[in-house]
Amino acid sequence: MTPEDWLAFRFDCGAAWLNFLATRGRTFSPNPVERLATPDRLAAWLRQCDLSPASPPDRDDLRRAWEVREMLRALALAAVEERPPPPAAVADLIAFLAGHDDPVQLIAGDRLGREPPATTARALARIARQAVDQLTGSDRSALRSCPERDCRGVFIDPPGRRRWCPSPACASRGRVRALRARRDGTTLGPTDPAAANPRRRSGPAGSGPGAA
Numbered sequence: 001m002t003p004e005d006w007l008a009f010r011f012d013c014g015a016a017w018l019n020f021l022a023t024r025g026r027t028f029s030p031n032p033v034e035r036l037a038t039p040d041r042l043a044a045w046l047r048q049c050d051l052s053p054a055s056p057p058d059r060d061d062l063r064r065a066w067e068v069r070e071m072l073r074a075l076a077l078a079a080v081e082e083r084p085p086p087p088a089a090v091a092d093l094i095a096f097l098a099g100h101d102d103p104v105q106l107i108a109g110d111r112l113g114r115e116p117p118a119t120t121a122r123a124l125a126r127i128a129r130q131a132v133d134q135l136t137g138s139d140r141s142a143l144r145s146c147p148e149r150d151c152r153g154v155f156i157d158p159p160g161r162r163r164w165c166p167s168p169a170c171a172s173r174g175r176v177r178a179l180r181a182r183r184d185g186t187t188l189g190p191t192d193p194a195a196a197n198p199r200r201r202s203g204p205a206g207s208g209p210g211a212a
């Protein structure tokens, strides 16, 4: 992959809030990929999500975006791994949402629309509320996390058949490791997706689309 590929936004995780988490790649590696490195990049990402605020993001907005993203990541991973949510992330989320009330104002035009968010913080609050809806409702059962230890990207996969996150890099690394493990007669160890995603439906080995 070229550096440009690494920095490209990902919109393949199944929901805007999950794509927001994917604005940081290889999160758990020593060298994470920051795809929202500047306020302009945050503005570009929000634009692609139809969430452009009335005034463009500044450095403080960027810092807040990083904070909200990592708070949501902690809650998402806890949900996928069936752990209790980290209390600090819950408290931060409650405080953030309480400070950014954002009543729904619909616009009926060629298609159903919504008033754009007045500020970047409100745009982020819309993303956070989408996360809350998913994490607190029955849709949370469709969430998976990538078994690659440096990624752990969260994505939606209702059938529970996908082994890795939609990033081609994770799938190819995982396949290489699986091949090597088969060749050496060893097990996959802690990156075994069945172990990482305990709710994943079991099927014949290698039946998932990522296993080819």
Ligand SMILES: [Zn+2]
Pocket (backbone or CB within 6 Å): 146, 147, 148, 151, 152, 153, 164, 165, 166, 167, 170
């Ligand atoms: Zn991944």
